[in-house]
Amino acid sequence: MRHKVLSVRDISPTTYVLRLERNGFEFTPGQCVNLGLPGTGVNREYSTYSGAGSEFLEFLIKEVPEGTVSPKLRAATPGTEVDLHGPYGSFVLDPQKITNSKFVFIASGTGIAPFHSFVTSYPELDCQIIHGIRHAVDRCDIEDFDSDRLVTCVSREPLEGRQGRVTDYLKETSLETESFYYLCGNQAMIYDVYDLLRQGGVSGDKIFTEAFF
Amino acid sequence: MKIAISYPPIVNDQGQKAMVSQNRNVQFFKKPTYLLPVVHGQAASWLKNLGYDVLWDDGNAQLKDFDQWFRDLVAWRPDMVVFESTTPVMKFYWKLVDQLKSACPNCIVVMTGYHSMRRPEETLDRCQADIILRSNHIDFVLRKLVPYIDEHSNWRDHCPIEGLVIRRDEKDYLDTGNFKQIEPLDLSPDVDRDLVRWKDYAYENGNYLQVPGTYATSVIRDCMFGKCTFCRYNGPDLTFSMRSVEKSLDEYQRLVEDYGVREIFDDSGVWYRGAEARQFAKGIIDRGLHKKDCYFGFNTRFGYMDEETVALLAKANFRFLLIGMEASDEETLARLNKGYSLEDVEANLKLFTKYGLFPHLTIMVGYYWQTRKQLQQTVDTVKRLMFEGVARTLQVTLCTPLDFTPYHQECSEEGVLLTDDYDDFDMSKLIVKTPIPHDEYYAAIRDIYGVAFHPKFVGRQVQFLSRMRKSDWQFLFTYGTRAVRRVNQHVFNLTRHEGSPA
Numbered sequence: 001m002r003h004k005v006l007s008v009r010d011i012s013p014t015t016y017v018l019r020l021e022r023n024g025f026e027f028t029p030g031q032c033v034n035l036g037l038p039g040t041g042v043n044r045e046y047s048t049y050s051g052a053g054s055e056f057l058e059f060l061i062k063e064v065p066e067g068t069v070s071p072k073l074r075a076a077t078p079g080t081e082v083d084l085h086g087p088y089g090s091f092v093l094d095p096q097k098i099t100n101s102k103f104v105f106i107a108s109g110t111g112i113a114p115f116h117s118f119v120t121s122y123p124e125l126d127c128q129i130i131h132g133i134r135h136a137v138d139r140c141d142i143e144d145f146d147s148d149r150l151v152t153c154v155s156r157e158p159l160e161g162r163q164g165r166v167t168d169y170l171k172e173t174s175l176e177t178e179s180f181y182y183l184c185g186n187q188a189m190i191y192d193v194y195d196l197l198r199q200g201g202v203s204g205d206k207i208f209t210e211a212f213f
Numbered sequence: 214m215k216i217a218i219s220y221p222p223i224v225n226d227q228g229q230k231a232m233v234s235q236n237r238n239v240q241f242f243k244k245p246t247y248l249l250p251v252v253h254g255q256a257a258s259w260l261k262n263l264g265y266d267v268l269w270d271d272g273n274a275q276l277k278d279f280d281q282w283f284r285d286l287v288a289w290r291p292d293m294v295v296f297e298s299t300t301p302v303m304k305f306y307w308k309l310v311d312q313l314k315s316a317c318p319n320c321i322v323v324m325t326g327y328h329s330m331r332r333p334e335e336t337l338d339r340c341q342a343d344i345i346l347r348s349n350h351i352d353f354v355l356r357k358l359v360p361y362i363d364e365h366s367n368w369r370d371h372c373p374i375e376g377l378v379i380r381r382d383e384k385d386y387l388d389t390g391n392f393k394q395i396e397p398l399d400l401s402p403d404v405d406r407d408l409v410r411w412k413d414y415a416y417e418n419g420n421y422l423q424v425p426g427t428y429a430t431s432v433i434r435d436c437m438f439g440k441c442t443f444c445r446y447n448g449p450d451l452t453f454s455m456r457s458v459e460k461s462l463d464e465y466q467r468l469v470e471d472y473g474v475r476e477i478f479d480d481s482g483v484w485y486r487g488a489e490a491r492q493f494a495k496g497i498i499d500r501g502l503h504k505k506d507c508y509f510g511f512n513t514r515f516g517y518m519d520e521e522t523v524a525l526l527a528k529a530n531f532r533f534l535l536i537g538m539e540a541s542d543e544e545t546l547a548r549l550n551k552g553y554s555l556e557d558v559e560a561n562l563k564l565f566t567k568y569g570l571f572p573h574l575t576i577m578v579g580y581y582w583q584t585r586k587q588l589q590q591t592v593d594t595v596k597r598l599m600f601e602g603v604a605r606t607l608q609v610t611l612c613t614p615l616d617f618t619p620y621h622q623e624c625s626e627e628g629v630l631l632t633d634d635y636d637d638f639d640m641s642k643l644i645v646k647t648p649i650p651h652d653e654y655y656a657a658i659r660d661i662y663g664v665a666f667h668p669k670f671v672g673r674q675v676q677f678l679s680r681m682r683k684s685d686w687q688f689l690f691t692y693g694t695r696a697v698r699r700v701n702q703h704v705f706n707l708t709r710h711e712g713s714p715a
Contacts (some may be wrong), residue, residue, distance in 0.1 A: 005259070032536065034516065034552040034553065036516065036557075038556075039556070039560065040519075040560070041515070041516065041556075041557045041559075041560030041561045041564065042517070042518070042557075043516040043521045043557070044551065045438070063485070064488070066488055067487060067488075067493075068487060068519040068521075068522075083554065083557075084555060085547070085551075085552045085554070085621055086550075086552065088440040088550040088552070089440060187395070187397075187454060187455065190395055191395060191396070194393065194395060198393070203390060203391065203544055204375055204376075204391030204392065204393060205390060205391045206389050207391075209395060209452055210452075211395065211452055211453060211454070
């Protein structure tokens with residue numbers, strides 16, 4: 001399915017938001033799609049960043065300098081057509097738990113994309129978001145999150161008096177074993193957080209993961 | 214402890230042997246194809262490294278008949294036997310487990326495989342198995358489980374290891390919860406080639422352009438994409454993990470230089486792509502392994518390989534690429550969550566063959582929605598791709614709902630499954646209701662495989678193979694003969710139910 005690019009918005013030197021026309025596309029927050037430029041025969045998976053009710057589609061993309069797809073998508077101008085396949089994936093919230101459960105979303109880098117989609121789609125969600133980034137400049141649209149619910153962990157410089165990874169934050173925090181934990185980001189973060197959660201008494205049945213690669 | 218990782222020879226009433234095949238499902242073949250079970254091989258290697266006495270006991274690859282295999286296993290007096298099973302041979306395994314428990318009452322029987330991991334209680338109810346692994350990460354689970362059992366006599370009551378269902382008593386099972394989904398793959402060792410008797414698997418495998426070949430320790434566990442609805446590597450409880458490029462390169466170097474391997478195939482659901490693929494190809498070149506008369510191959514997806522990567526792979530002596538095309542109509546590709554269009558398929562195939570790679574297409578027919586028009590479109594497209602020379606070889610299978618995959622669940626929900634007899638899930642016949650008679654799908658298979666004997670295709674093939682860097686006519690003849698033999702076998706297997714009532 002072809003979708004036109006509406007805009008490309010830079011978040012940081014390495015990250016941008018690609019906005020596409022909605023074109024009737026339906027998805028469940030947390031699902032991903034394959035994006036590529038027509039005729040290239042190459043595409044990559046990206047989680048949806050925008051909410052289910054939004055009039056457009058957005059994807060939070062990290063530009064891989066030697067990458068095949070992400071630099072081309074960043075260079076796209078309004079009106080450029082993009083191939084989109086999907087949606088798919090099961091990294092979604094159980095509809096029966098959305099209004100009566102607590103969630104903890106733990107992300108590294110652009111792994112915050114599905115959680116942005118969750119909170120904009122389900123404003124009533126009882127959740128905490130723990131976002132690990134390297135530099136403060138990598139924060140993404142923090143005004144879209146309730147500041148009481150968002151914890152930003154910056155590993156390479158202090159932010160608001162604190163510096164460290166999501167694992168450092170989790171070690172200092174008492175874990176709620178009844179919450180549902182969603183982890184999205186690079187594999188190393190997921191390995192480490194998974195172990196911390198299990199050591200903290202969180203059942204494996206309450207942990208959901210989506211590894212970026 | 215003495216641990217056997219065992220694959221019994223299973224022969225059906227037509228004298229065909231059960232072989233692990235596409236998607237780790239079992240298919241019956243007269244002529245053998247021996248696929249090294251890589252993850253179980255890693256498990257065996259890991260246990261051996263921990264100091265346990267491990268028997269690699271593949272009765273099929275070791276050319277034993279059932280009685281001999283069973284006698285030898287019992288005589289070895291194992292403390293634990295690990296089996297791997299999928300739906301079409303579950304009933305066989307349930308009987309076998311009871312037979313083994315009669316002969317070796319104290320032996321702990323562990324069941325692994327995609328069927329029992331999804332329905333552990335069923336297997337515990339139907340046979341005397343002791344432990345069911347709910348994980349497909351057999352190596353990671355066994356390296357924790359075996360030492361625990363070794364050190365704790367009360368392991369049935371208090372096992373803290375996740376991902377197991379343990380028999381405590383006849384009807385009392387201990388479920389240790391969800392298994393750990395992700396572990397760093399680099400922790401699991403390379404397959405110990407001597408332990409698994411690698412040469413048993415080095416010759417009879419259709420994925421090898423030359424022999425002896427072997428399977429690499431997979432660089433990806435499960436699948437990087439993991440969304441195709443019919444595939445095992447799909448589900449909320451599965452995810453992927455990746456091995457480091459350097460560790461894999463070290464293994465390739467050992468296989469080529471110490472074992473004299475001439476073809477290495479990586480059977481990961483989907484191999485590296487992008488930066489890792491390029492880094493791997495550069496590593497092969499930097500180590501000079503591309504000049505050692507060894508071809509390399511892997512499974513990939515359409516949409517994953519760009520021109521720079523393909524060119525590097527070709528330079529590094531990669532040849533055989535196995536790619537699931539599945540169908541050629543957009544509706545089916547979308548329903549299967551393939552994530553690409555026919556346009557991408559054609560662009561990728563042209564790129565692969567431009568650089569001399571050898572794309573092998575896998576196609577399925579008999580989806581429960583597949584119309585005559587869609588079927589014909591697939592047949593026509595595949596034939597055209599083969600005649601144009603952008604695909605080199607192919608394999609057609611009947612789409613069978615495998616062990617509780619999303620497609621299987623969808624078939625159940627849609628009420629299109631025609632049988633619940635596990636024996637019928639051996640991919641030899643269609644077991645779903647379809648919009649056109651089943652015979653039309655069988656005829657399509659015959660039609661597609663007919664390409665192999667068409668003069669236009671044969672001419673293209675000779676032209677292509679003679680351009681390969683190694684212009685070896687003996688190789689060409691050997692590969693051609695093997696290919697024809699396999700085509701005949703596939704046509705027989707997949708069309709023998711033609712004319713049977715649906």
